[in-house]
Amino acid sequence: MTTCAADGSALVDDGTLPTDDLSLKPGHVVGEYRIERKIGEGGFGAVYSAIHPVIGKSAAIKILSPQFSADPVMVSRFISEARAVNQIRHRGIIDIFAFGKLDDGRQYYIMELLEGKTLEEYLRERGRLRPAEAIPILRQIGRALDAAHAAGIAHRDMKPENVFLVFDEDGAVIPKLLDFGIAKLLGDSQQTKTRTGTPMGTPLYMSPEQCRGKQVDHRTDIYSFGCMTHVMLTGQPVFTGEDIMDVMMAQVGSKPPAASSVCPDIPAALDAPILRMLEKDPAARPPTLVAAVDALVEAARSARIDVPTVATRSSERLPRLDMPQNKSSEDVFAATMVQPGVTIDPQTTLPAAGESKAGGKRTVVLAIAAAFGIAALATGFVMTRPTQATQETPAAVTTPSAEVAPSAAPTIVPVSTAAPSASAAVSEDIELRIQATPENVDVYLGERKLGTAPGPLRLPRGDAPLTVTFSAQGYQSKSIPITPSQNVLIPISLDKTVATVKPKPSNTGKRDDLDY
Structure with a gap:
């Protein structure tokens, strides 16, 4: 019997599961919630909308697929996502408030139901954003990430697909961070879900140290945040290449382009704070995301750009994202x-x-x-x-x-x-x-x-x-x-050769090699 490394519970074997449709039907009860409909499905499992039958609270239920429910590594990562967001407890991070196991052994957790779209979808529909529209969104994302870092957690997979935008009745944009599934508890090697030397994340937004499979801390998120800032303002990734290897090598060794060199209508004053986030040396990056965004705000104001404190949906549209065909953000x-x-x-x-x-x-x-x-x-x-x-x-x-x-x-x-x-x-x-x-x-x-x-x-x-x-x-x-x-x-x-030094003979005249 295989057990979960996180809590010791028994994991379901693949062979014990039926091979027919495992979809939950409307009316099925999971925990305290009643399933309404399936709203998404992928290789890791499925997501359902559900409602509490007594108080009427809506929720989303994420159910891990059978093969991953039988995999201790994936179950541990699944549990870690729920644990991470509850250690942070920030309004800018999706809330997960219940966890359990179905009768057939599949793991699930219950989270808040969000209505809106991902930042990636928003950029694809809207095109690149003006600094006055992008910076307030970035400010909220930065605060949520700083809250995660203060709780000792690095996200390690920041990208537009993992930012969900909710729009309130006044048109305000409220970003929520998703997918802490590969989050790392800083300073706790036992919580690392990857082997040393294994890059985890998305190459277009990976830090150099992450691409090289090195140990990472919160500063890897600052680099990824800089990549997102560049994409939001220019509509282009920082680096492209013929293949993913080229992108990762560029993240490690190539100088990033200034945003104003990609889009001349972007004030050159914004280049320095963005490029500082994209420093190859983690120590040269801003210490926090709030500090990074503050520098961006000051640069914008020096260019006479009025940055609102609240992010709103603008009706003005700039050109749509024009990614290289084999590096489209659709990928x-x-x-x-x-x-x-x-x-x-x-x-x-x-x-x-x-x-x-x-x-x-x-x-x-x-x-x-x-x-x-x-x-x-x-x-x-x-x-x-x-x-x-x-x-x-x-x-x-x-x-x-x-x-x-x-x-x-x-x-x-x-x-x-x-x-x-x-x-x-x-x-x-x-x-x-x-x-x-x-x-x-x-x-x-x-x-x-x-x-x-x-x-x-x-x-x-x-x-x-x-x-x-x-x-x-x-x-x-x-x-x-x-x-x-x-x-x-x-x-x-390669490891350095350790020189072996023979001990000098003792001058005490004593024999240590005699048996008594």
Whole structure:
């Protein structure tokens, strides 16, 4: 029997669940609430609207799917989301007020029912926002995040899809933060839901330290907040690329563009406070989100922009978001740790009230696996459109570390590029890129030196696993197996060699090696 690591309760086995429709019908009672209708469904489960039959209070019920209800990691993450928001208790964060388990073993929690739309949807409909409209929304988001940080919690997946906008009768915009499912309790390694070296989040909004799989704190949210600010004002992500690997490498090493260079109508005075949030060094970022927004407000006022204290819906429309086609914000990036035998749906955030899963959206999945500080990144996209034939998914590639027990080895789901070029289709080699510490690490395939980091280095394309060794003078070599079926980025860190010093002979004249 498998038990939950969070509370010790028994988890339901996949085989004990019926395979037919598990949807809850109207009138079904969950906890103290009666189901009204299903309002959304995704790979992690389903969301229903419900009502309390006595007091008439409306609520939303999020039910974890059977396969994840049988997965201790996912159940622990599900419980952590409910626990995190209740530790914060801020009006700018969706409220979760009950938790339980259905008779069939599926986990659920009950949360407030929101009516409105995500910030991502709002931007897609409205286009980029004027500073006077964007900053009041950002101020409220910043206050909610600061409240989370004060409670010792970092969100780690801030993006427009995880901000829900509620509009009151006066037209005021009230943002609510969603999806604390990968939130990290700061300073508590036992609460971390990912292995060291595993990036979790969304590449367009990931901090450099998160992309590299390093330990993160609240400052990763400040970087993501800066990315959101840039998108809201310019309609463009900070970085784009041919594939997700390019985006993550840019987050780590490229200089971000100033907002005014993307949209000349944005006052140049706003560039500095935005770029400070996007500093590669976490210590160089503002200490809090309130401080970051205050700097943005001062810059706006210096440019003679009147910033209202309350966010309102404006009737003025700027040009719609014009994202690059293969980096559209319609794409759903799911950077998620894939467990063996578990199929991950790219919809990491279930739709809230009034939303439904849009089957026609293109889906981009990045599966990241990490073992002993090594993250191997699959490159490219898997895109699905209702008018196109489904692409065949390549076989899974497993990359266990030679220095880690097999049970800790995760699975990489390779993703291929949609509509590859003719040259790419016939290429017999793959590219191997390395982000190494120290720099200039030598890379070997057996006894043959392939070259020096960062590359790119070339390997013959194939399905047979190869062992690649990384070596540098004064450091311990490290070997990992890879399957060269596609381009790969490997962040790797070598440990320094520890010098062994023999103890000097004792001059006391005593013999310590005698048996008495």
